[in-house]
Amino acid sequence: MAASFPGSTLASGLTHSGFHSACLNWALVPSLSTDNKTDSSTTTPDPLFHYSQALSSPLPAKFMELHANSVQHYPATANKTVSDLQGQFLRLLMRMTRPRRVLELGCFMGYSAMAMADGMASNGVLYTCEKDTQAAQLARELFDKQGYIGKSGKATIELLEGDAMASLETLAKNQLQFDAIFIDADKGGYIKYFEHIMDNGLLSKDGYILADNILFRGMVLNSNTSGLPSPPPSPTLSPTDEEASKKRSKSSLQKTANHMDAFNRHVRSDPRVEVVVLPVFDGLSVIMHKSTYAAGSEKFSGHLDEANTDKGGFV
Numbered sequence: 001m002a003a004s005f006p007g008s009t010l011a012s013g014l015t016h017s018g019f020h021s022a023c024l025n026w027a028l029v030p031s032l033s034t035d036n037k038t039d040s041s042t043t044t045p046d047p048l049f050h051y052s053q054a055l056s057s058p059l060p061a062k063f064m065e066l067h068a069n070s071v072q073h074y075p076a077t078a079n080k081t082v083s084d085l086q087g088q089f090l091r092l093l094m095r096m097t098r099p100r101r102v103l104e105l106g107c108f109m110g111y112s113a114m115a116m117a118d119g120m121a122s123n124g125v126l127y128t129c130e131k132d133t134q135a136a137q138l139a140r141e142l143f144d145k146q147g148y149i150g151k152s153g154k155a156t157i158e159l160l161e162g163d164a165m166a167s168l169e170t171l172a173k174n175q176l177q178f179d180a181i182f183i184d185a186d187k188g189g190y191i192k193y194f195e196h197i198m199d200n201g202l203l204s205k206d207g208y209i210l211a212d213n214i215l216f217r218g219m220v221l222n223s224n225t226s227g228l229p230s231p232p233p234s235p236t237l238s239p240t241d242e243e244a245s246k247k248r249s250k251s252s253l254q255k256t257a258n259h260m261d262a263f264n265r266h267v268r269s270d271p272r273v274e275v276v277v278l279p280v281f282d283g284l285s286v287i288m289h290k291s292t293y294a295a296g297s298e299k300f301s302g303h304l305d306e307a308n309t310d311k312g313g314f315v
């Protein structure tokens, strides 16, 4: 049954007027519809996604400004930011776990960085890496304008411009450790970033890594490496140009999904960590150092079947 709220119709044709005016809503941003910014293509059915977003506490209006900015400067790719709902989640997660130092790989124009910084304590520092010069410049201006640079009673954001791997190397050289690390840069780089983080002690003892897009529109199920049956090939009846181009872009998306699938398997088979793969947003993994509790104590492994243990042949 659809719930009903003042000024709002919460059903598949959800509206937010008078109810969620400060909510980040891609429908209100010119040029991009909500269809471009939902998790419907992934794991959460569209109406449920909208319902969840509408009933989650909104982020402040400055985030709306950021969306408008992204659309202006990156009309074709503005929806690279996390969804509004994920931004709301990241902020709350930071409030819950209170990390003192956070690292983000993939800043874009600073949406998720700002959402996380807002949940951190005022003495916290968030480092965010971005290789696109224009995006880095715009993000830096925004962080400055919004008071994340210098003493302002907010967590500080430090933007590291350049390739994420080079930044990771510098951070490791400086022996910095992070309580939370959000990986959201190039999908083909996830494994090397993860390895570098683990090998160089960049993750604090009780810290966690969040890896985004790990189910990649659900396409990981069709990955070559998945070991699961693939769907039958689609018929190739002299495709039109449009069909051919759709096919090409589908195959490049599938390539990205294959990177994600390889990353998921890589992490799952790493004895140093434990991981939970969450089918939320576009897929989000939470990774921590393996605890002694999870490292095979009788009590814990008793809850797992053979195939699920590290020694038990994960496909």
Ligand SMILES: C[S@@+](CC[C@H](N)C(=O)[O-])C[C@H]1O[C@@H](n2cnc3c(N)ncnc32)[C@H](O)[C@@H]1O
Residues within 6 Å of the ligand: 080, 081, 082, 105, 106, 107, 108, 109, 110, 111, 112, 113, 129, 130, 131, 132, 135, 162, 163, 164, 165, 184, 185, 186, 189
């Ligand atoms: C998905 S977007 C990040 C979105 C951002 N986390 C948000 O939600 O607002 C990925 C970003 O990573 C950047 N990127 C890709 N490869 C990179 C690399 N090797 N080093 C640093 N940044 C990279 C891209 O330029 C892009 O801006």
